[in-house]
Amino acid sequence: MKFGLRHYLRSYFAPQAAVLMYHRVAEVKSDIWDITVSPENFEYQLQILQQSGNVISLSELTGNASKNRLKSGNIALTFDDGYADNYHFAKPLLEKYKLPATFFITTSNIGKKTEFWWDELENLILFTEHLPTFFSMNINGEDLNFELLQEAELTPEQQQINRNWKACEETPPNMRCAMYLKLWQTLRPLPQKKQQQELQKLRDWAGKAISPRSGYESMTENQLRDLSRNPLFEIGAHTVSHAALGFHDITFQEKEIRENRNLLRDITNQPVDLLSYPYGHFNTQTLQAANQTKFKAAFTTREEFVKNQTEPLQMGRFQIKDLPPEKFSAQFNLVQRWC
Known part of the structure; x- marks a missing residue:
């Protein structure tokens, strides 16, 4: 009984870190999935994050977790999909505040005037x-x-x-x-x-022809290459076509992951060791595919903290919304309190 209580307390007070999930930094007329943060609010959020002094790279965070060296309060920033606004708005602001981030890139639309x-x-x-x-x-x-x-x-x-x-x-x-x-x-x-x-x-x-709107395109190869040159940033995999992996067989899943990773490596000449699942959708075969392709860590959309014992291919993240300073600060303080 004493061992059980001690084990519970150790687990409850174990170090926890938070991975924050962004998608877009832009001004848009509609955001029904709540995935876009305005440049103004994004800068305010970065100011708060910088003041905390706890933002580290995702590779460092996952590496610490794998070695049981995770520190409470650490935070890593991620961006999913590869919208061009990540390059135009997020990149210069992250550089301004010297905050590292990981960009998970879907490759099928790279350099195309094509909407998701x-x-x-x-x-x-x-x-x-x-x-x-x-x-x-x-x-x-x-x-x-x-x-x-x-x-x-x-x-x-x-x-x-x-x-x-x-x-x-x-x-x-x-x-x-x-x-x-x-x-x-x-x-x-x-x-x-x-x-x-x-x-x-x-x-x-x-009665509508294909007519891609400006502001909804993905990054170009040159933008992605330039992004990857800054040591603050790392590039992660996000499948070729933004496939909801868990709906498909393992052959399809592995092909989507492997081809995505290979192209990102070719473009950036950098290692691609981290993966995020589009829509957060995965199954046991997805985990098998991620393991077979030797990713060091992979990320869901489940709002869960990362702990030393977290399964490396099922790490959670917290989606960040377009919150002004006061509301973001309150949410951030809550996350910090639980870290």
């Missing part, structure tokens, strides 16, 4: 001014039917409702939002080629 599929879908369904009144289509073997009725014409009031919706925590406030969420859920498990085939059916239905 979820961004295009959001714009297509939520913000197209005129849509057909009825939607009836088979998407990936599932018959989907929606009656947009008066929502087919996008009013300023309707547009504002759609912009303010937070899909990750709120139920859809109208039919357009419900349609978007269902289509997102249906498209997410698909491989990229199939996603694009189904997206083309949606474009045809909406």
Whole structure:
């Protein structure tokens, strides 16, 4: 009984570190997944993080955890996907405050004027001014039917409702939002080629051609190469096509991870030893694929602290939202208190 209590106390008071997850640093009209931080708020957040004196590189944090040398209060910063705004806005601010960060890069859109599929879908369904009144289509073997009725014409009031919706925590406030969420859920498990085939059916239905918006593109090879030259920054893997890995067999998963890593190595001439799972989606075969490709650590989207005993291929992170200084400081102090 004494051993059990001692073991519990040791576990409860064990050193803990936090990995913070960003995606975009930009000014956008809509952010339904709550993944974008404005440059102004991002700089305030970095000021608070710098003052803490606890920000270290992700490689150092994971290395300490693997050697049972983790220090409480340590924090590492990560960015997922590889949006070009990471280069234009996040990079100079991180350099200004001399804070290290890891950028997990999806490679299929590098250097292309192409939006990620979820961004295009959001714009297509939520913000197209005129849509057909009825939607009836088979998407990936599932018959989907929606009656947009008066929502087919996008009013300023309707547009504002759609912009303010937070899909990750709120139920859809109208039919357009419900349609978007269902289509997102249906498209997410698909491989990229199939996603694009189904997206083309949606474009045809909406009468919209592919028209990538400025500000939604990924970094170019030169930008990625320049980013990697700064010793503050390291590049991590994030699959070729941002695949939801757990929906696919191990051969597909390993190919997505390996080809992504190889291209990033070729572009940056740097080691790529860290991986993050797109959407935080993984299964036992994903862990097997990550192990077979010899990644030192891999990251989910589960809001969990990193401890010395944390499984290296299932490390958690805390998503950071577009919080002003006071709210971010309160959240940061809470995280620090538990670290």
